[in-house]
Amino acid sequence: MKRAIELLPQVSFSILVALSLRPRHGYEIMQQVEADSLSRIKLGPGTLYTTIQKLVDEGLIKEIEPTEATRRRYYQLTPAGWQRLQAESEYYTNVAQLSQLRLNQNGGQA
Amino acid sequence: MSTHRKILTVYKQCLRLYPAEFRGRYEAEMLRVAADMLHDAPGKKDKVSVVAWLFGDAVWSGLRTQHEYNKRASATRPSTVRQMARAALHGVQIVGLGVLGYLWLNMLLFAFDDMVRLGATRISVAGLAGQFVVYAVMVGIAPLAFIMLRKVPHMTAWSRVLWAAGLSVLGFAGFMLFGGAGSALVRVPDWLVAAAYAALFYWALLRIRLRLGRLYATPRLIRNLWQ
Numbered sequence: 001m002k003r004a005i006e007l008l009p010q011v012s013f014s015i016l017v018a019l020s021l022r023p024r025h026g027y028e029i030m031q032q033v034e035a036d037s038l039s040r041i042k043l044g045p046g047t048l049y050t051t052i053q054k055l056v057d058e059g060l061i062k063e064i065e066p067t068e069a070t071r072r073r074y075y076q077l078t079p080a081g082w083q084r085l086q087a088e089s090e091y092y093t094n095v096a097q098l099s100q101l102r103l104n105q106n107g108g109q110a
Numbered sequence: 111m112s113t114h115r116k117i118l119t120v121y122k123q124c125l126r127l128y129p130a131e132f133r134g135r136y137e138a139e140m141l142r143v144a145a146d147m148l149h150d151a152p153g154k155k156d157k158v159s160v161v162a163w164l165f166g167d168a169v170w171s172g173l174r175t176q177h178e179y180n181k182r183a184s185a186t187r188p189s190t191v192r193q194m195a196r197a198a199l200h201g202v203q204i205v206g207l208g209v210l211g212y213l214w215l216n217m218l219l220f221a222f223d224d225m226v227r228l229g230a231t232r233i234s235v236a237g238l239a240g241q242f243v244v245y246a247v248m249v250g251i252a253p254l255a256f257i258m259l260r261k262v263p264h265m266t267a268w269s270r271v272l273w274a275a276g277l278s279v280l281g282f283a284g285f286m287l288f289g290g291a292g293s294a295l296v297r298v299p300d301w302l303v304a305a306a307y308a309a310l311f312y313w314a315l316l317r318i319r320l321r322l323g324r325l326y327a328t329p330r331l332i333r334n335l336w337q
Contacts, residue, residue: 026139027146044167045140045147046128050175053132073139 008088011051014041016060016077016085023064023076026052060084114148117161124165127172129179255281284310 008016011033018024018032029052030043043051052075055061060081064074077085121144125137144164151157256274 026143030143030147042163044163044171045143046167046171046175048143049136049140050132050171053136072142 007091008084009051011041011043011047012055012060013085013088015048015051015055016081016088019061019075019077019081020085023074025072025074029075055081114145117148117164118145121164121168124168125172127169128175132175132179 007013014033014037015029017036018029021032024032026045026048030045030048033041033043052061056063056075058080059078061075062078064076066073118141122137122141125133125140128137147160147164148157151160253274255277256270259270259273
């Protein structure tokens with residue numbers, strides 16, 4: 001039997017998804033989250049960095065030291081972050097498939 | 111000053127709502143993101159909404175973060191009994207150092223009295239620059255050094271006591287030399303000599319604290335670089 005996972009808050013999950021393509025700095029993460037959510041999720045710097053801090057503390061993402069050229073802090077997924085993203089994606093895929101199936105069965109009737 | 115810069119200056123003040131630790135880590139990045147957001151907003155209307163968004167987010171998220179940090183701190187805060195014990199120990203250390211300073215002063219004064227009785231000129235005692243000032247300086251040096259050394263990271267309470275005691279000896283020796291030389295060489299009022307010495311000593315104490323801070327912080331710095 002699979003162990004139950006505690007789902008991440010939506011903003012945290014969206015940040016993990018945004019970082020799954022490549023390492024990004026704060027503003028890029030914000031833009032990617034907004035694009036991925038079709039502008040439904042808009043983050044401010046405060047919300048962004050408090051969530052980043054939580055994810056760093058939980059070991060799901062890590063900071064890449066800024067270089068002379070970039071001067072910005074980039075973040076990337078850790079192996080634990082990848083695992084978590086995969087587990088959550090499987091969960092959401094199952095839920096989406098199930099809900100689609102039930103919608104089709106009932107034909108959208110109440 | 112451009113409008114963006116003015117907004118960012120006010121925004122920076124707003125970031126004071128966050129705990130210092132968080133600010134130290136993310137403030138520069140948050141300012142960069144805010145600057146990018148302002149830069150990328152095309153029209154005036156968009157800029158206004160970005161500004162409203164920025165400040166609303168800073169206040170809301172700042173208060174929430176502050177609350178979370180306080181919650182975490184209160185969970186790890188030592189018990190009241192332990193806090194009281196620590197405060198009492200601290201009090202004993204400061205009073206002890208004050209008494210130590212007072213005793214050192216008396217011993218040295220006795221030594222000078224003996225010298226005077228043995229026929230030494232009063233010039234050698236002239237550097238003391240008024241008994242009251244000396245008493246104040248001596249009784250104050252050790253606790254003052256102790257209080258200043260509290261800011262040095264990673265220093266245990268007892269190594270602070272030892273350093274403070276050492277500094278008070280140095281401070282007193284310095285006072286004797288400075289005061290003695292000052293009074294002997296230059297005709298200035300004693301209180302001026304004492305004040306000049308106090309300023310010099312305070313400055314030296316600050317420098318020592320900074321050096322010690324670096325010394326005690328180095329292992330941590332190396333550890334951080336290594337990780």
